[in-house]
Amino acid sequence: xxxxxxxxxxxxxxxxxxxxxxxxxxxxxxxxxxxxxxxxxxxxxxxxxxxxxxxxxxxxxxxxxxxxxxxxxxxxxxxxxxxxxxxxxxxxxxxxxxxxxxxxxxxxxxxxxxxxxxxxxxxxxxxxxxxxxxxxxxxxxxxxxxxxxxxxxxxxxxxxxxxxxxxxxxxxxxxxxxxxxxxxxxxxxxxxxxxxxxxxxxxxxxxxxxxxxxxxxxxxxxxxxxxxxxxxxxxxxxxxxxxxxxxxxxxxxxxxxxxxxxxxxxxxxxxxxxxxxxxxxxxxxxxxxxxxxxxxxxxxxxxxxx
Numbered sequence: 394x395x396x397x398x399x400x401x402x403x404x405x406x407x408x409x410x411x412x413x414x415x416x417x418x419x420x421x422x423x424x425x426x427x428x429x430x431x432x433x434x435x436x437x438x439x440x441x442x443x444x445x446x447x448x449x450x451x452x453x454x455x456x457x458x459x460x461x462x463x464x465x466x467x468x469x470x471x472x473x474x475x476x477x478x479x480x481x482x483x484x485x486x487x488x489x490x491x492x493x494x495x496x497x498x499x500x501x502x503x504x505x506x507x508x509x510x511x512x513x514x515x516x517x518x519x520x521x522x523x524x525x526x527x528x529x530x531x532x533x534x535x536x537x538x539x540x541x542x543x544x545x546x547x548x549x550x551x552x553x554x555x556x557x558x559x560x561x562x563x564x565x566x567x568x569x570x571x572x573x574x575x576x577x578x579x580x581x582x583x584x585x586x587x588x589x590x591x592x593x594x595x596x597x598x599x600x601x602x603x604x605x606x607x608x609x610x611x612x613x614x615x616x617x618x619x620x621x622x623x624x625x626x627x628x629x630x631x632x633x634x635x636x637x638x639x640x641x642x643x644x645x646x647x648x649x650x651x652x653x654x655x656x657x658x659x660x661x662x663x664x665x666x667x668x669x670x671x672x673x674x675x676x677x678x679x680x681x682x683x684x685x686x687x688x689x690x691x692x693x694x695x696x697x698x699x
Contacts, residue, residue: 431474
C-alpha cells in the first residue's frame with residue numbers, strides 16, 4: 394500500500410474541512426464495534442455531502458488509499474492497521490427529514506434513529522431495523538435485513554459518489570439489490586443519502602412490532618459483548634449459525650475471540666481479542682464447517698489492512 398505523506402495531504406484537506414475534524418494515527422478499536430485492530434494513518438469526519446465529494450475527488454486524483462466507514466459494525470481492521478485515510482460517515486454526517494410517507498436520511502444516520510423517526514410519524518416498513526447497529530449508508534449498501542425484511546423493501550432512491558468522485562443517483566431497480574449486496578457494494582459507490590418510501594400505519598402497532606423484533610434480538614444475539622454482527626452470509630437453504638453449531642464450534646475460542654455460545658453466527662470479543670484472533674477464528678470456522686457439511690461459508694464482515 395502507498396505510504397501517504399501527511400505533511401503533503403493535510404494542507405489540502407484543511408481547505409475542505411476544519412482541522413479539528415482531521416485526526417492522525419487513530420486506533421481503529423475506537424471506531425469498530427468489534428473493538429480490535431491497529432491504527433489508521435488518518436481519519437476525516439466530513440459533515441455534509443459537498444465535503445465528502447471534495448475529499449473523495451482529492452484522494453482519488455492523488456491516488457491516495459482511502460476507505461469509507463459508518464460506525465464500523467461490519468468491519469475488522471488488521472492489527473497492523475490501515476496506512477490510508479478513513480472517511481467516517483457516522484454521527485458527524487447524520488440527519489433525517491420526513492415528507493408525507495417518505496423519509497430521507499444522510500448516510501451516517503443510525504438506522505435505528507431512522508426507524509424511530511418512522512415510528513414518530515406513524516410510518517410502517519422499517520420496524521425490522523429498530524435494533525440494527527449500523528448506519529443508513531451501510532444498511533443500504535449491504536441490503537441489511539432481519540426477520541425476512543430487508544432494505545430493498547423500502548429504499549426508493551440513493552444519492553452516491555462513484556470511485557472517481559462523480560455523483561449519481563440510483564432509483565428503484567438500479568440498486569440491483571441481492572442478498573446482503575447491491576450495486577453500491579459491487580461498484581464501490583459511496584452512499585451520501587437515501588430516500589425511503591414507507592406506508593402509513595398505526596403508531597401503536599408499529600411500536601409493538603419494533604418491541605417484538607427487539608425482544609427477539611435480545612433473546613438470540615450476544616449483545617453484551619463486542620462483535621461485528623453476523624460474520625457469515627446465510628447459505629442457500631441453510632443457516633450459518635446452525636452449520637457452525639453442528640461442527641461443534643459453539644464457544645470455541647482462539648485467543649480472546651470466541652464463537653458466541655448464544656448465537657453461533659456471531660464471533661465475540663471476550664475482552665482481550667486481537668484482530669488476528671478474530672481473523673484466525675473466522676478461517677478456522679470456515680475450514681471446520683466445510684469438512685463437516687461440505688458447505689463453504691461466505692464471509693459477510695469486511696477485513697481492512699494487513
